[in-house]
Amino acid sequence: MKQLIINLAASVLLTTALSTPVAAAQEPPGTVAELWAIVQQQQARIEQLEQQYQAAAASIAATDAKAASNQQRVTENAQRVADNTERVIAAGDYAESLANTRPTGSDWTEHTQIGGYGEMHYNNLSANDSDRDKKEVDFHRFVTYFNHQFNDRLRLFSELELEHSLAGEGKKGEIELEQAYIQYDLNDQHILNGGLFLIPVGITNEIHEPNTFYGVERNSVESIIIPTTWWEAGASVGGRYASGLSWDFATTSGLAIPTTGDNAFRVRSGRQKVSNASANDLAYTGRFKYTGLPGLELAASYQFQADASQISGDGLDEGQLFSTHAIFQKGWFGLRALYSGWKFNGYAVDAAGANRQKGWYIEPALKFKPGNYNIGFYTRYENVDAYRDQDQFDEWQLGMNYWPVNNVVLKFNYRERTHDLASEEGRDFDGFDLGMGYSF
């Protein structure tokens, strides 16, 4: 061992001497004691290096072990992720299967819809004859729909209405069945309707939810001339085509216009509302409509009734209605225009001068969407030339609609009505109306 140390010391000394030219210039150790001291120093250094090596080796071994442990954890976590993904997918499948499962006997809820609309009005109108002033609030209409699909091709539509809040003997309101018909799809373009339905004429006769038109009250032209809202019982067939052209043909019960009394020859008084309605003379109505350009609607309707009073020999015979309208909506700008006119034959209606009754209106409007609501401004001019003196007038309106959401509307309008005959000047009025309406 001692010899080994000496040899090692000599090697170190030689290496040092060779590698350090400066050192070569130093004087070699002179005595064995000095040489032994150098050897001992080197031994100590070797031991130190050996310790450092051992420490490093231990550290490397520990790192390897840790890495192996981490790899094990990564593998385990990957498996957990895979397991959880499988559980989430299974939970999603199960949740969706529950959502698609319907309890037995509840199919009618899936195929039945309830809807409706309503409108409340406030009228503040001042007439030339102050006895005819109108300051009134009224829940004008409360309407409910019940629709049901029997299968993919056969469905029911119905509409029940309460007007003016209270109905009954001596009350101002009415409960009316306005629609109740079965619709059948003959094929993808053609439908067949049977029951009690709205006559296909005009603009507001079929579409009259309050959020679909301007003005608190519906326009007088359609109310007095057409007469909106007008429904009859019968059957109709219709076609709807990819070109945007559609047509409807209806055979229904007809009007029973009185020929005597205060309401003689008043078209609106001829509505029987399918209540034990006389069906001596049916009415035949046809309509063509074009909606092939988005924002544009053009339509024309014609109705023929052989006896508009349902009574032979009373002097009111044939009645023919012609109505045409245009609706245009492009960006902010909208325009509606409508003409409707009746032609009656018969000695009594001719003698009364009621054989021609007509009316028209035009309504430009601007509608904006500044935020999550809509606001529109309109003006409308109406001309009504019906039989009764009080139904011959011009009316001008200006107003706005505010839709906080699409199916709710708040309305304001100012209007002036001027009667044609001097005898009716007392009925001339102006004033404003406020309205609230909704549909769902």
Place this chain on the structure above:
Amino acid sequence: MKYFVSKQLSSGLFLLLLALSVYADSIYQQPEEFIAEIFADNIPEKQVLWVTTEVRDEARTVLGHELTGLRIRYWQAGSRTAWILDEIGKDKPITTGIVINDATIEIIKVLVFRESRGWEVKHPFFTDQFIGARTASDNRLDRNIDGITGATLSVQALQRQAKLALLLSRYTNSTNSNEAESL
């Protein structure tokens, strides 16, 4: 005379109904047929978009109601994604197929229309307005869609479907694919 006219009219109506009932030029299309048509029979595998909280929150602003379901299925080929969406117009769901390509509406087609009004919205003269539409600010469409009188609810349903399809396509891998191709 009146009876004769009624009899003639009734006979004519019967013959007309008979003719109409056998005339069949269907415009409806099954969702599977729509997918096969737009991918030219090279139908990609159906994929799933999970309706996360983020997707649900953003969809709510577009639809105005909660987006139903946990997952939405779609088809993807490259930058094109195809969606079959249901949205109620007035009473019943309208089923519409929509293809989004590079964040733009490429195809929109009403596959099933069940409403009582608004039949016009199922025809190209109406749906062509959506072709090329993109999302503007607040998830709105970048253009005005002209409506159909009396069919406002059906028109709005289609607008919601168009906006939803554009929104959902952003959450699919289609966006990532576009980025990969551009690198």
